[in-house]
Amino acid sequence: MLPNIAIIGRPNVGKSTLFNRLVGKKLALVDDRPGVTRDRREGAANLLGLEFNAIDTAGYEDEDAKSLPGRMRKQTEMAVAGAELAIFVIDGRAGLTPLDEEIARWLRSAKTPVILLVNKAEGNAAQSGILESYALGFGDPIPFSAEHGDGMADLFQAIQPYVEGFKVAAADEPTDERAPLKMAIVGRPNAGKSTLINKMLGEDRLITGPEAGITRDSITVDWSWHDNALTEEDLLDGIEPDRRVRLIDTAGMRKRAKVNDKLEKLSVADAKRSIDFAEVVVLLLDATKGLEAQDLRIADQTIQEGRCLVIAINKWDVAEGPSKLFNGIRAALDDGLAQVRDVPLITISAFTGKGIDQLLKAAFNSRRVWSQRVSTGKLNRWFEDAITDNPPPAPGGKRIKLRYITQAKTRPPSFVIFGTRVDDLPESYRRYLINGIRRELGFGGVPVRLIIRAPKNPYHDKE
Structure with a gap:
């Protein structure tokens, strides 16, 4: 979950230009004419590392509620009511207008916190508008240029407390195990992806056949799996035996050098986007062909995207030398995916079912591990023991000090360690910490992110 930050203001003050800059692409139409934006538009924003959901709103106008501008205003009011923060944008060159003051009165009566941003503040023409903006009662304004990107650091400092405060508040919210599992089936052509989904559904929902490359578009199908192995604790937690799954069938992904057809290129690109959308990615192998280099490339991409990976060996009912084949694939995975050990490896037959x-149990369990949060006490006890058992090295006779650790996010589990001289920390010690997190804190089999930072204050703990 990301905090919602709504961008509001009267028409043509630069809200959509600011929105496009925050999301890093031109999602919202921009024109000199006022009133281009009508519906709310949302986008994933990243401001110097701060992640949040930006909401572009229609220009706020004081019109009859039944008119089009009035209905647009209602949408803006709903956006603000559902946001953790509102950015109130005014035009520095135009100065304060009666409509700006009307919007300010409404915002003061709302419960959503507000920061004031004076746009088009480049040059001397906006100085009087910046001074006038203090009269709105929202504290120090942020001089900004949405067109040129001036003022990004000041906007970062203003937004940071709300984004980080939201993360702390949301950290203790449990992941809803009842939510549909988003599971993408990927692999090389003709591995049996569509056949597997048809078997799950109990119907010929997807076209299958001996020809490779039948599936072109990524197809999403909602389905309910009846879990016969739920424990009493699961039932008490509200998990229903019928567990919802959103299945995503994808086009076969061949080695890039072999893909020449434009349509196949588009299909493979669509399959890669499906990995981004999924929570769990099932990489389907063909038991009659074993593990190939392309399979490892697909697996590595899944891990790099931070998604759970489950590997299923299909056509197991016709495999030759199954024990030797399984052990060989397991060894090759451990060697080729050293960054994530213990990825679940399941044998299946899409033809017989x-x-x-077992595959679905592994997928739901991986999502649970991927979504879990470690308590602060348990995390710091592990960290202290890890540092005591194996202290950081002292290159050049100067000790590297690792101060404390925090879990920044889940899905994938991400941790931040703060310390001094961290630029000198060797990669081997970083791997030691990641392996400890996996082994001691129960994150085996899923990607783990570890970020090591120095304090922002350059005088902090200076020796």
Whole structure:
């Protein structure tokens, strides 16, 4: 979950230009004419590392509620009511207008916190507008230029407390195990992806056949899996035996050098986007062909995107030398995916249905691990023991001090360690910490992010 930050103001003050800059792409139409934006538009924003959901709103106008501007205003009011923060944008060159003052009165009566941004503040023409803006009662304004990007650091400092405060508040919210599992089935052509989904659904929902490359678009199908192995604790937690799954069938992904057809290129790109959308990615192998380099490339991409990975060996009912094949694939995975150990490896038959329940259990369990948060006490006890058992090195005779650790986010689990001289910390010690997190804190089999930072204050703990 990300905090919502709504961008509001009267028409043509630069709200959509600011929105486009925050989301890093031109999602919202921009024109000199006022009133271009009508509906709310949302986008994932990243401001110097701060992640939040930006909401572009229609220009706020004082019109009859039944008119189009009035209905647009209602949408803006709803956006502000559902936001953790509102950025009130005014035009520095035009100065304060009666409509700006009307919007300010409404915002003061709302419960949503507000920061004031004076746009078009480049040059001397906006100085009087900046001074006038103090009269709105929202504290120090932020001089800004949405067109040129001036003032980004000041906007970062103003937004940071609300974004980080939201993360702290949301940290203790449990992941809803009842939410549909978003599961993408990926692999090389003709591995049996569509056949597997058809077997799960109990119907020929997707076209299958001996020809490779039948599936072109990524197809999403909602389905309910009946879990016969739920424990009493699961039932008490509200998990229903019928567990919802959103299945995503994808086009076969061949080695890039072999893809020449434009349509196949588009299909592969669509499959890669499906990995971004999924929570769990099932990489389907063909038991008659074993593990190939392209399979490892797909697996590595999944891990790089921070998604859970489950590997299923299909056509197990016709595999030759199954024990040797399984051990060989396991060893190759441990060697080729050293950054994530213990990825679940399941044997299945999409034709007979054998192993499908085990596959889904592994997928739901991986999502649970991927979504879990470690308590602060447990995390710091592990960290202190890890540092005591194996202290950081002292390159050049100067000690590297690692002060404390925090879990920044889940999905994927991400941790931040703060310390001094961290630029000198060797990669081997970083791997030691990641392996400890996996082994001691229960994150085996899912991607783990570890960020090591020095304090922002350059005089902090200076020796």
